[in-house]
Amino acid sequence: MSKLIGAAVIGQSGGPSSVINASAYGAIKTALECEEITNVYGMCNGIVGLLNDNLIDMGKEDPDELALMKYTPSSALGSCRYKLADPDVDETDYIKILEMFKKYNIRYFFYNGGNDSMDTCNKISKFMLRNGYEVRCMGIPKTIDNDLAGTDHCPGFASAAKFIATSVMEVYRDSTVYDTGMITIIECMGRHAGWLTAAAALANACGQGADLIYLPEIDFDMDKFTAKVKEIYAAKKKCLVVVSEGIHDKDGTFIAEYANKNAAKDAFGHTQLGGLAAYLANYIKEQTGAKVRGIELSLLQRCAAHCASQTDIDESFASGKAAVENAVAGVTDKMVGFECTRENGKYTCNTKLFDLTIVANTEKKVPLEWINDTGDGLNQGFIDYCLPLIQGETQLTKVNGLPRFVNLKKVKAVAPEA
16 A cells, blocks of 8 residues: 555543553654654544644654653543534534645544544544545544453553552451441442443452442342342441442433432433442441441542553553554554453453444443352452453652653644645
């Protein structure tokens, strides 16, 4: 395939993570070093930045400062939750995007995000193909939810899992220190897939974990849950529970909606969850009369760069690098993912390309065979899968005992002269 000469643009979308910038940096650094790519632009706040002609010139950043992206949490370029319409219904956004592509001679489009971001990347790729504009579109995965199809795991999941397992171990120590009884309920993120909550099982493998773990893969029964908590509390005077924010009853209603039936929805129609731990804590207190504490880990799960997995950081960087290398080699309409092996105690991970259409419309859940027979815990299958991913301590730079995160200049991009 002939060389494609032109500029590259990269954006980040959806909920951030502690390693999303490592992926972006892998793409930006590789693109800046590539002779086929004339300029590298960053979208401010994802696709919204492209639509509003709000781009920054990544080539104007100091290389040493830019390198700090690898260990900086959240989205350095800014994020958004903007849903592109079906182009067969409304082409307005796509026509504007095409105008921006032509204005800046953009021939490489990289989008760093989760399911909805892959949907955006897929729609743009298909529209440009239909309209005869040559641009190579590549998805760079990001989601702590670990629910993208095809790939063994997603950048961001391992670091969040490491933080959750560590936090559960720490809460376990705190919640068992007194000679008085207490029930503790920890809420983790995870709407339809329970990967993050399952990470609490890593603490169990260390002997300092939860008594009960509930994922959205299994219907939640309030009566059975209450009976289990009462049984454990009666025997131990302690009970530690970890629940996914997305647990639901047999009718599909989120338990979190029991407390907030008018919860807001985002642009993609997702119900805003949260408050589940507080709701369950109040309920269990009424049922048992015990001291009950609800803890919502919330945003800490996705921004805890101080507890990131170096394996996750390195793989995230590699995914961004691979996206650029494959695009320059002629590949388009794909997402970079991982193909891994775990044999005889040895873990290997290689990048692999997946079709955007499949990724954008499929959600990967925790295999039911990794959930115990009573639906309130995980077995060794999950431990063997997850443990290799959290290995290695972050090389985050610190100044005066505190993290040194990236500070981008964000110089506004100037379109090349026609």
